[in-house]
Amino acid sequence: xxxxxxxxxxxxxxxxxxxxxxxxxxxxxxxxxxxxxxxxxxxxxxxxxxxxxxxxxxxxxxxxxxxxxxxxxxxxxxxxxxxxxxxxxxxxxxxxxxxxxxxxxxxxxxxxxxxxxxxxxxxxxxxxxxxxxxxxxxxxxxxxxxxxxxxxxxxxxxxxxxxxxxxxxxxxxxxxxxxxxxxxxxxxxxxxxxxxxxxxxxxxxxxxx
DNA sequence: TCCGCGATAGCCT
DNA sequence: GGCTATCGCGGAA
Numbered sequence: 614x615x616x617x618x619x620x621x622x623x624x625x626x627x628x629x630x631x632x633x634x635x636x637x638x639x640x641x642x643x644x645x646x647x648x649x650x651x652x653x654x655x656x657x658x659x660x661x662x663x664x665x666x667x668x669x670x671x672x673x674x675x676x677x678x679x680x681x682x683x684x685x686x687x688x689x690x691x692x693x694x695x696x697x698x699x700x701x702x703x704x705x706x707x708x709x710x711x712x713x714x715x716x717x718x719x720x721x722x723x724x725x726x727x728x729x730x731x732x733x734x735x736x737x738x739x740x741x742x743x744x745x746x747x748x749x750x751x752x753x754x755x756x757x758x759x760x761x762x763x764x765x766x767x768x769x770x771x772x773x774x775x776x777x778x779x780x781x782x783x784x785x786x787x788x789x790x791x792x793x794x795x796x797x798x799x800x801x802x803x804x805x806x807x808x809x810x811x812x813x814x815x816x817x818x819x820x821x822x
Numbered sequence: 823t824c825c826g827c828g829a830t831a832g833c834c835t
Numbered sequence: 836g837g838c839t840a841t842c843g844c845g846g847a848a
Contacts, residue, residue, distance in 0.1 A: 657840070666840070676833065693841050694830030700840090713840060732843085743841050788840055813826085814838080 618768040621761045624684035624703040628710035631703040632658040633782075633798045635712060637775035639720060642749040643766045646729075649722035649749050651739045652772050655715040655799040655806045657785045659700070661708055665790030669709035679757045680709040687767055689746070689756040696743035697752050701760060701769065715742045715786070715797075716807045720772070725750070741807045775800045787812050 619638065624631055633656075641650040659667040661680075668677040668690065679688040680702055688700040688711055700711035717739045719726050726738045726748040739745040746752065751767070758767045779802060782795040789812045799806045 659840075668840080671834080674834080690840085691832065692839055694832070694839090696830095696841050698840060715840085741841070785840070789838095808824090810841085812840095 616770070617763055618761050618765075618770055621683075621685040624701060624761070625705060626703060628658040628660055628703050628712060629796070631701075632656045632712045632796070633780050635701070635769075636780060636798060636800055637772050639770045639772035640714065640717070640749065640760075641721070641768050641770060642751060642755075644725070644750045646750065647722050647725040649726050650720050650770075651714075651717035651745060651749060652720045653714060653717040654803040655717070655797070657713040657715055657798070658796040659711050659713060660796070661704070661710045666785065666788040667709070667711075669711075670790075673709075677709070680711050681707055682757075685759060685761040687751070687755055687758045687760055689751060689753065691753065692743075697746040698742040699746050699749075699751050699755070713742060714745055716740050716745060716799075716805050718803070718805045719748065736804055740805050783809070786810055789814075 635656050636653055639650050639652050661669050669680050673681045683706040684703045686702045688702055689697055700713050702711050704710035719738050729747055739748045755767055759765055760767055760769045779800050781799055781801045783797050784792055785797045
């Protein structure tokens with residue numbers, strides 16, 4: 614895990630290739646509170662302008678601009694009024710493809726991760742995209758960081774590769790569009806894979822009846 | 823273990 | 836003004 618990050622070429626490929634090959638690799642964030650590293654067990658592919666579930670579907674905006682930039686950068690967004698989720702941009706510059714990091718196992722810095730999520734069991738520390746960000750200490754300030762820069766605080770490293778025979782695919786979690794496309798990838802049997810939740814439309818808030 | 827629900831704020835039509 | 840790439844809690848099974 615120490616040493617050079619994965620090269621930019623790793624991310625400069627179609628998202629459906631990058632996503633499964635990311636399983637088993639390690640995301641590391643260096644912070645003043647200490648380094649935290651997560652071995653990825655679950656990811657999702659978002660295929661750019663033709664994918665109705667992608668933030669890039671309706672074109673470039675201030676929020677999703679990083680997705681339209683070069684590969685090997687972190688796209689971090691804020692959602693549900695309280696959570697952050699982290700993607701890795703892939704494909705050639707401008708194609709706006711990205712991989713959502715959904716879950717993983719803490720392989721370093723468990724103490725720092727527990728300090729950020731004191732109510733979590735060890736298994737749940739990075740079990741879910743918003744939990745993973747919180748455990749790593751990733752938020753708005755990390756949006757746009759280059760994860761291929763050896764000096765950078767946020768990097769991706771080669772880890773214990775996932776057994777190809779154990780890689781599974783299925784529909785993405787919590788999304789409404791393109792339900793039929795199996796763009797979620799995970800390591801079968803890994804306890805840190807998040808439980809599948811189907812998309813539920815929010816009930817309208819009524820002031821009166 | 824599974825299911826339903828509320829919290830909460832920024833983005834986009 | 837509606838929707839959201841979620842989470843944690845409580846209650847039922």
